[in-house]
Amino acid sequence: MVARKTTTARRTTKKTTAPAPCPTCGGTGEITTEVRVGRGRRKTGHHQTGLCPDCFGSGLAST
Ligand SMILES: [Zn+2]
Numbered sequence: 001m002v003a004r005k006t007t008t009a010r011r012t013t014k015k016t017t018a019p020a021p022c023p024t025c026g027g028t029g030e031i032t033t034e035v036r037v038g039r040g041r042r043k044t045g046h047h048q049t050g051l052c053p054d055c056f057g058s059g060l061a062s063t
Contacts, residue, residue, distance in 0.1 A: 020061045025052035029059035 021027025031053075035046040051057045 022052060022055040022059055022061045024054040025059060027059040028052075029055060029057040 022029070025031045029052050030049045031051075032047045033050050035044045035048055036042060037044055052059070055062055
């Protein structure tokens with residue numbers, strides 16, 4: 001009797017040293033800021049996307 005081959009699929013967990021995403025924008029490179037208008041900076045409820053000031057759009061945390 002032939003011994004059965006164990007076909008256990010082993011997942012190779014390669015640890016890729018991925019750069020940490022920017023904590024400010026979460027890796028998207030963009031941040032959403034609420035639009036404020038007028039004196040007193042009244043909130044309009046609208047949101048606009050802007051470039052992340054920390055990573056400058058790269059989405060990666062700068063060291
Ligand atoms: Zn960022």
